[in-house]
Amino acid sequence: MLKNLEDVRIFFRIAERGSLSAAGRELRMSVAVVSHRIARLEKDLGTTLFWRTTRKLQLTDEGKRFLSHCQELLDVVERAEAELSEDHTPTPGPITVTAPIRLGRDFIAPLVPAFNKDHPGISVQLHLSDRLMNLIDDQYDLAIRIANLPDSALVARKLAENRRVICASPVYLATHGTPETLEDLNHHNCLLLRFPGSKQYQWTVETESGSKKLNLTGTMDADQMEVLHNWALDHQGITMQDFRYVAEDLEAGRLQIVLPDVKPTSYAISALYPKRLYMPPRTRAFFDFLVQKFRVLG
Numbered sequence: 001m002l003k004n005l006e007d008v009r010i011f012f013r014i015a016e017r018g019s020l021s022a023a024g025r026e027l028r029m030s031v032a033v034v035s036h037r038i039a040r041l042e043k044d045l046g047t048t049l050f051w052r053t054t055r056k057l058q059l060t061d062e063g064k065r066f067l068s069h070c071q072e073l074l075d076v077v078e079r080a081e082a083e084l085s086e087d088h089t090p091t092p093g094p095i096t097v098t099a100p101i102r103l104g105r106d107f108i109a110p111l112v113p114a115f116n117k118d119h120p121g122i123s124v125q126l127h128l129s130d131r132l133m134n135l136i137d138d139q140y141d142l143a144i145r146i147a148n149l150p151d152s153a154l155v156a157r158k159l160a161e162n163r164r165v166i167c168a169s170p171v172y173l174a175t176h177g178t179p180e181t182l183e184d185l186n187h188h189n190c191l192l193l194r195f196p197g198s199k200q201y202q203w204t205v206e207t208e209s210g211s212k213k214l215n216l217t218g219t220m221d222a223d224q225m226e227v228l229h230n231w232a233l234d235h236q237g238i239t240m241q242d243f244r245y246v247a248e249d250l251e252a253g254r255l256q257i258v259l260p261d262v263k264p265t266s267y268a269i270s271a272l273y274p275k276r277l278y279m280p281p282r283t284r285a286f287f288d289f290l291v292q293k294f295r296v297l298g
Contacts, residue, residue, distance in 0.1 A: 092121025099144035189237035
């Protein structure tokens, strides 16, 4: 007979993460405690949930069947707990969030302390990477991405529009000339984003006839926008940048917009989560918090 729901939560995290130590780190528990709780759960259920060896942890057939019901069980319980609590406080626990390095560092990370102040029981575990993470395979609760997203097994909510501009330093333009048409860009050193599988390697702009891809070349490329930004400030070429990152440089005259009548294709800043009947309350709390904050940030 099932006696302790928290043991079920621990079991679910172990099954997700694939090891006692990984689940323990996430839950802020020692391996010994995690192991004890699983042993207690197995005793309560009267079955073995994991096969354990020195190198491997594997679900038994009974464990797989139990796991298939755990997510629905925990989701329903967490939602009920949140709705029944007087202050609608979500169940304490961790949420895992992934975001691009620059966006995560400059905009997401500074918001986390304010969220923790309002929700001290929720641990936000932020992973920053410019690699496209798979929420389901990599086991993230929430992802922040800058892209126009195709239909998938994920639910997306737009947080903000990510306006882009083409810009260069006045020194570069004085030396190499200022482009007056899109075709003129072919005669300039364009600083290009190099990212495996990214469609952003080709600049895309909006025209009267629709989106147009520009196949440009340059002698310098990088896999981080911040590097391209710094090269532009160092007078090395023309770059396409998110407006929010170059706004101060434009205002100070360190950079200036090139082809002001051209509108680069914008990519929404979106929050994504795995598609299911509903979002767990603590993930929902952070999700709603981001929506509110980005509404203020624009």
